[in-house]
Amino acid sequence: MPSSPATSVRCVRTRKCASWSHACWWRLQYTTALLAIVSLVFFAGPSLCAQQPKASEFQVKAAYLYNFGKFVAWPDENGTGHAESFEICVLGTDPFGQALDATLAGGTIGGKSVMAKRISKPQDINSCRILFISSSEESHLKEDLAALDKSRVLTVSDIPRFSERGGMIGFVSDGNRVRFDVNIDSAHDAGLTLSSELLRVATNVRKGSHSGDL
Numbered sequence: 581m582p583s584s585p586a587t588s589v590r591c592v593r594t595r596k597c598a599s600w601s602h603a604c605w606w607r608l609q610y611t612t613a614l615l616a617i618v619s620l621v622f623f624a625g626p627s628l629c630a631q632q633p634k635a636s637e638f639q640v641k642a643a644y645l646y647n648f649g650k651f652v653a654w655p656d657e658n659g660t661g662h663a664e665s666f667e668i669c670v671l672g673t674d675p676f677g678q679a680l681d682a683t684l685a686g687g688t689i690g691g692k693s694v695m696a697k698r699i700s701k702p703q704d705i706n707s708c709r710i711l712f713i714s715s716s717e718e719s720h721l722k723e724d725l726a727a728l729d730k731s732r733v734l735t736v737s738d739i740p741r742f743s744e745r746g747g748m749i750g751f752v753s754d755g756n757r758v759r760f761d762v763n764i765d766s767a768h769d770a771g772l773t774l775s776s777e778l779l780r781v782a783t784n785v786r787k788g789s790h791s792g793d794l
Contacts, residue, residue, distance in 0.1 A: 638676045640758045641751060642683040645710055645736060648749065649689040651778035652734055654709060655771045663707045666692040669699050669733075671724065672714030702727040713737040713747065721745060732771050736760075743786050748772070752783055759783045 635643070645668050666689045670676065680696045687694040689709075697708065702724045705711060711733045717724055718739045725746050728735060735748045742750030743763040748770070752759050761784040767774050779785050 636679065637758060639679045639683065641712075641738065642676055642680040644751070644758070644760065645680070645712060646683055646687055646689075646694060648734060648736065648778070649694070649710055651775040652767075653773040653775075654732060664692065665695045665707075666690065667695050667697050667706075667708045668710045668712070669697045669705060669708035670712045670714060671699050671702060671717060673716035674698055675714055702731075705731060705733050708733050710734045710736060713739065713742075715739050721747075730770060734767070734770075734772060743784075754783065761786065763787070 649666060649668070668680070668684065670680070674680075676696075684694045684696050699705065699708070702711075705728065711728070713721070713724060713735060715738060717737075721737075721739060721742075722745075725735070736751070737747050737749075738751040739745075739747070743761045743766070744750075746763065746766055748763055748767045749760050750763075752761055760782055762774065762779060762782045763786045764774065764779070765787045
């Protein structure tokens, strides 16, 4: 029977892993990645675990949005460091309904209460930390991303090829599961730092964008 994550963690502290051998180092990396997968795929937002056993697509995406905030670092000069809440915003037609509000209810990130906010244009981001760009914005995605340039907001969407087109995190389908890929350069250009745990569980980590394909 394969050893559990907890067993692997305990092994790091036992005499078997007392010396940092090459094999032990890789076991620790495996454990870290495995725990990250558990937290990102089998996680739940504060209220999601109280929902139906089989979550809807947008319940899962709402939970991802909440958890992305725990794996991204914003620079102090963001201007939102003194905000009373951590805002997760939706640009365009809202596909979540009450799923986003229910998932975020009671949640905190960095000691701040997490709140959902809907906006109609990218210039309204103000203190948004995470911005979900709805598929209704696909026809003018290029303009939206240009307006958000250097805004220090994490952009997320399920628009096809979103990360390839300059967005930061794009939802993708993997069978009947919701996964995501990452454009690391877009995040870095905005001054955001994505944790290694987040990058390990992404389906793809891209660099650069193909602006001509927008």
